[in-house]
Amino acid sequence: MKMHEIDLIEFLIKEGHTDIAEDIKDYRKNTIKMCEKNGENVIAKGTSKIGGFPDLPPEIPYPTMSGYSCKRGNDTERYEKSAMQLVAQINLADIADLDIENRLPHTGILYFFWSGEIDSIHQTNKWVESVADDLENSDYHKVIWYNGDLSNLKRTVPPVPYYSKYFTEAFEEKAVEFELTTDYQSLGYVLDDNQFDRLAEAAPDYDIEYLSNNGNKLFGYPTGGNIPNVDEKTHLLLQYDYNVGCLWNIFWIISDEDLKNRNFDKAVFAYDLD
Incomplete structure (x- = not known):
């Protein structure tokens, strides 16, 4: 996506196209981009980051996924209990000023974990039968909000190996910083032909089909x-x-x-x- 110094709606209003801006106002959302920070060799406990090991309090056990067996025809695959990957750890104080709609709490840590699985552990049909060892622990992702004493956080190593089907080591750890910007729904799908043509003529330098930010982000499209x-x-x-x-x-x-x-x-x- 081509980045512009000025948001599309703000540009349209500035150029006097308030009617066109009105047409698209319902298809814009605020988004908080997660940008990798360079030069962060040591990432302190409780810092916002992607990857690596999580900084957990004692009362939150490291998330795991149950072992399971998956039968396809005469073949059976076996996977043992595995640790989830830390996808992201967000210190919510870092984004308090950017969360202008107050959608998130502004204290604590928000953790995102993922096993690497997308469907096999729960897949049962005429071709495949999967059976989890521990059905209550068979979720393959987890989101946790911790709103306690951050001084109690400890960098926590997985208690068991990662999911052997996909991983041998943790995702690369990278500190992140945040930026507030805007996303747009793909306008070619929501505007009629006349609205789309008028918008394209009024804002020729904007790629109006692709005005959503790629990469890591919170909210938006x-x-x-x-x-x-x-x-x-x-x-x-x-x-x-x-x-x-x-x-x-x-x-x-x-x-x-x-x-x-x-x-x-x-x-x-x-x-x-x-």
């Missing part, structure tokens, strides 16, 4: 080829830029009600798979 829908009742809680094989991005989507009630554990996992 998901990007990719096969993406989950967000509307007035749902939010993109996190998009993580994961590009391995046919998997491009992973997402956590949360309902407006669960976000307001701080039920982050109810966020739904989604992915962009070609």
Whole structure:
């Protein structure tokens, strides 16, 4: 996506196209970009980051996924209990000033964990039968909000190996900083032909089909080829830029009600798979 110094709607208003700006105002969302920080050789406990080992309090055990067996025809694959990867650790104080809609709490740590799995552990049909050892621990992702004493945090090593189907080591650890910007829904899908043509003529330097930020971010619109829908009742809680094989991005989507009630554990996992 080509970056512009001025938001599209602000540009349209500045140029006197207030009617066109009105047409697209419902298709803009604020987003908080997560930008990798260079030169951070040592990342302090409780710092916002992606990857590495989480900084957990004693009362939160390291998240794991149950072992399971997966039978396909006459072949059975066996996977042992595995540790989830830390995808992101967000110190919410770092984004308090950027969360201008007050959608998140502004204290504590928000953790995102993922096993690497997307469906096999729960897959049962006429071709595949999967059986988890511990059904209550068979979730393959987890979101945790800790709102306690940050001085109690300890960098925590996984108690068991990562999911052997995909990983041998932790995601690379990188400190992050944040930037508030805007995303737009793909306007070619939501505007009629006349509205789209008028917008294209009024803002020729803007790639109006692609005005959502790629990469790691909180809120805004998901990007990719096969993406989950967000509307007035749902939010993109996190998009993580994961590009391995046919998997491009992973997402956590949360309902407006669960976000307001701080039920982050109810966020739904989604992915962009070609």
